[in-house]
Amino acid sequence: MTFSNAEQFAGKRVVDFQRDTPLSGLDSTAYRLRIEYDDEHTMLDLLTALLEDAAVDRLEALVIGAWQVDESDRPSTEVVEALVAAASQLASMRSLFLGDIASEENEVSWIVQSDVSPLWTAFPRLETFQVRGGYGLALGPLKHDHLKSLVIECGGLPRSVLQEMAAAKLPALEHLELYLGTGGYGWDGSIDDVRPLLQPGLFPRLKYLGLRDSEIADEVANAVAESPILKQIEVLDLSLGTLGDDGGRALLACQDLQRLKRLDLSHHYLSNDLVKQFDRLPIEVDLDDPQEEDRYGRYVAVGE
Amino acid sequence: MWPLVNDPPVEPAAGSRCDGPQAILVIGNPENRRVAMFCAAARRLGLPAPRVVAYEDVLYGGLDVRQQVPRHGLVRIESPGENERVERALIALGAEQTPLAELPADYVPGEIVEHGRIYFPGLWYRGFCRLLDAWQEDLAKQPIAWMNHPADIKLAFDKAGCQAMLDQQGIRVPGRLGTIGSYDELRARMRETGHWRVFVKLSHGSSASGVVALEAGRNRICATTSVEIARVGGRTLLYNSLRLRRYENEREVAEVVNGLCVHGVHVEAWMPKASLGDGTFDLRVVVIAGEVRHIVVRTSRGPITNLHLGNRRGDLAELLRKIPGDRFAEAWDTCRRTATLFPRSLYLGMDLMFTPSFRRHAVLELNAFGDLLPGALHCGQDTYTAELAAARGKG
Numbered sequence: 001m002t003f004s005n006a007e008q009f010a011g012k013r014v015v016d017f018q019r020d021t022p023l024s025g026l027d028s029t030a031y032r033l034r035i036e037y038d039d040e041h042t043m044l045d046l047l048t049a050l051l052e053d054a055a056v057d058r059l060e061a062l063v064i065g066a067w068q069v070d071e072s073d074r075p076s077t078e079v080v081e082a083l084v085a086a087a088s089q090l091a092s093m094r095s096l097f098l099g100d101i102a103s104e105e106n107e108v109s110w111i112v113q114s115d116v117s118p119l120w121t122a123f124p125r126l127e128t129f130q131v132r133g134g135y136g137l138a139l140g141p142l143k144h145d146h147l148k149s150l151v152i153e154c155g156g157l158p159r160s161v162l163q164e165m166a167a168a169k170l171p172a173l174e175h176l177e178l179y180l181g182t183g184g185y186g187w188d189g190s191i192d193d194v195r196p197l198l199q200p201g202l203f204p205r206l207k208y209l210g211l212r213d214s215e216i217a218d219e220v221a222n223a224v225a226e227s228p229i230l231k232q233i234e235v236l237d238l239s240l241g242t243l244g245d246d247g248g249r250a251l252l253a254c255q256d257l258q259r260l261k262r263l264d265l266s267h268h269y270l271s272n273d274l275v276k277q278f279d280r281l282p283i284e285v286d287l288d289d290p291q292e293e294d295r296y297g298r299y300v301a302v303g304e
Numbered sequence: 305m306w307p308l309v310n311d312p313p314v315e316p317a318a319g320s321r322c323d324g325p326q327a328i329l330v331i332g333n334p335e336n337r338r339v340a341m342f343c344a345a346a347r348r349l350g351l352p353a354p355r356v357v358a359y360e361d362v363l364y365g366g367l368d369v370r371q372q373v374p375r376h377g378l379v380r381i382e383s384p385g386e387n388e389r390v391e392r393a394l395i396a397l398g399a400e401q402t403p404l405a406e407l408p409a410d411y412v413p414g415e416i417v418e419h420g421r422i423y424f425p426g427l428w429y430r431g432f433c434r435l436l437d438a439w440q441e442d443l444a445k446q447p448i449a450w451m452n453h454p455a456d457i458k459l460a461f462d463k464a465g466c467q468a469m470l471d472q473q474g475i476r477v478p479g480r481l482g483t484i485g486s487y488d489e490l491r492a493r494m495r496e497t498g499h500w501r502v503f504v505k506l507s508h509g510s511s512a513s514g515v516v517a518l519e520a521g522r523n524r525i526c527a528t529t530s531v532e533i534a535r536v537g538g539r540t541l542l543y544n545s546l547r548l549r550r551y552e553n554e555r556e557v558a559e560v561v562n563g564l565c566v567h568g569v570h571v572e573a574w575m576p577k578a579s580l581g582d583g584t585f586d587l588r589v590v591v592i593a594g595e596v597r598h599i600v601v602r603t604s605r606g607p608i609t610n611l612h613l614g615n616r617r618g619d620l621a622e623l624l625r626k627i628p629g630d631r632f633a634e635a636w637d638t639c640r641r642t643a644t645l646f647p648r649s650l651y652l653g654m655d656l657m658f659t660p661s662f663r664r665h666a667v668l669e670l671n672a673f674g675d676l677l678p679g680a681l682h683c684g685q686d687t688y689t690a691e692l693a694a695a696r697g698k699g
Binding site: 002004005016018034036037038065066069070071072073102104105107110 | 476478498500501519520521522524526573575576577579581582583584605606607659660661662663664
């Protein structure tokens with residue numbers, strides 16, 4: 001699986017910001033800042049130009065694309081600092097995507113993120129935060145009263161980020177989507193780092209839980225099935241990982257599974273027998289993209 | 305009569321045939337679909353059946369093209385590809401042109417080579433150039449029209465030379481890192497020039513043969529390529545596979561790159577391409593008689609877009625709807641401008657890419673035989689029909 005650039009973000013159409021074109025249609029448009037091959041300006045130049053636009057205080061959704069093209073491993077630190085410094089001008093910003101970088105621009109596991117925690121205090125009204133790249137990523141102490149959606153896409157999530165999530169206070173959080181990934185790309189956790197996220201009431205408004213692209217998807221499914229989280233959420237997304245019959249059986253054995261509105265298991269290693277059992281459930285189940293285990297084993301979707 | 309006649313027109317050489325005013329000669333591999341589709345196009349337009357000269361007869365039978373050329377006729381040079389005997393003869397011809405001391409150490413004259421093996425493309429190119437030079441010289445004084453001029457074909461098969469020429473003429477091409485002799489030299493060049501993502505390509509390869517997309521981080525390396533390595537009796541042999549592989553082990557990456565270096569490689573910056581759907585795309589554009597005609601969208605989930613690697617054609621109409629029209633207008637202008645640099649050829653295939661924001665575009669490669677686009681129509685005509693109609697229409 002490869003990552004492409006977002007065409008939609010936070011319900012808005014993504015448009016690349018051009019320095020000579022004023023912002024427009026802000027109700028329906030998310031603007032993306034990006035650096036491309038042969039650009040002579042920097043990401044900070046681009047942000048400065050954006051901030052000079054008279055309408056920037058009405059900008060609701062901002063997408064940060066590739067912030068450099070000359071090297072693979074410049075961290076997002078400067079970008080985060082510049083956004084924080086611009087917080088008063090970005091007063092209407094409710095949605096931020098940090099790192100909308102296509103695989104064609106940089107491998108997801110090569111993107112170097114940074115400590116993004118200054119954003120939480122600088123943008124107390126932020127509702128949607130999406131980040132691509134797990135390397136170098138830190139959420140810090142995460143207390144935020146308005147954040148509804150948090151998405152972390154990566155090749156492998158550091159366990160430290162899971163620990164930060166488990167300690168987070170996010171009373172408004174409805175959508176949590178984490179790519180756990182593989183050891184080869186930065187995953188250094190275990191199921192013990194995932195379990196704390198399944199405590200009931202940790203995120204009291206949580207409706208969507210995505211633990212995607214996991215090489216321990218069977219263990220994750222077992223942990224989910226054992227936990228009371230299914231009594232709370234409406235959508236469980238275990239897609240893109242290595243889920244097989246072991247995890248599948250645990251889910252099927254769980255009475256609360258049928259409380260879900262939707263179960264996403266796409267990109268799975270389930271046998272036909274289990275696929276049929278899932279198909280018979282009275283809820284919506286996505287079983288697309290079945291995989292075949294080869295002699296080397298199973299693969300997650302990101303990094304095949 | 306065909307309008308694109310060599311000039312100044314002179315009296316035909318003794319022995320040349322006298323044919324009708326619309327006679328056409330194709331030099332190609334008669335069994336190949338390219339020749340069949342071209343002849344079908346002539347038929348469709350009510351033109352006399354083209355005379356077909358087989359590479360095999362030229363290379364093995366000593367057939368003299370001069371004797372076959374129709375007076376005032378149209379001459380088309382087709383790809384010599386997809387014919388093993390022709391390929392072997394071209395390589396042998398290239399070896400003949402090469403001083404013994406410069407011949408690759410493991411070149412074995414007459415060796416039977418399995419399909420897919422990357423086998424001395426440098427010698428192949430030298431042999432093909434020998435033929436093209438001879439035809440250009442032999443036919444220079446004949447009253448004929450070229451559909452594609454031998455010198456242009458030579459340049460299109462020389463990736464470095466072609467990009468340098470385009471660059472000099474102000475056509476944007478990916479940054480050029482030049483030729484390199486080894487993996488270590490490549491890494492040093494990447495550091496010097498500040499490129500951490502590059503394409504390594506055979507200097508004279510066709511389509512996706514021997515192409516490596518290479519990314520180098522501080523402690524990481526990744527090569528995506530169709531090249532596979534095999535070790536046979538102490539030799540490292542390289543093959544083109546129909547599947548892309550990723551090498552993340554530096555020893556293997558170096559082995560692939562060093563293996564390609566033996567045959568001559570050209571290195572250019574990997575300019576990220578614009579997204580389409582869940583992948584990226586570039587365009588094959590065929591310019592005929594100065595106009596942009598056939599366009600095929602080539603989508604890919606990986607860095608290499610050639611269609612025979614399992615990639616798909618994308619929907620041009622969808623793309624045109626999605627992207628502001630002036631971005632395309634600028635790009636088509638570049639294609640037309642590129643074609644004017646090859647005034648002796650009636651048509652030219654080029655690979656064109658857009659950057660992710662569509663703010664810029666670049667010409668990636670020219671393709672001397674880039675008009676094999678089955679099913680792609682412009683004004684109801686396939687490439688071959690459009691080329692012949694254009695050749696005739698200019699008269």
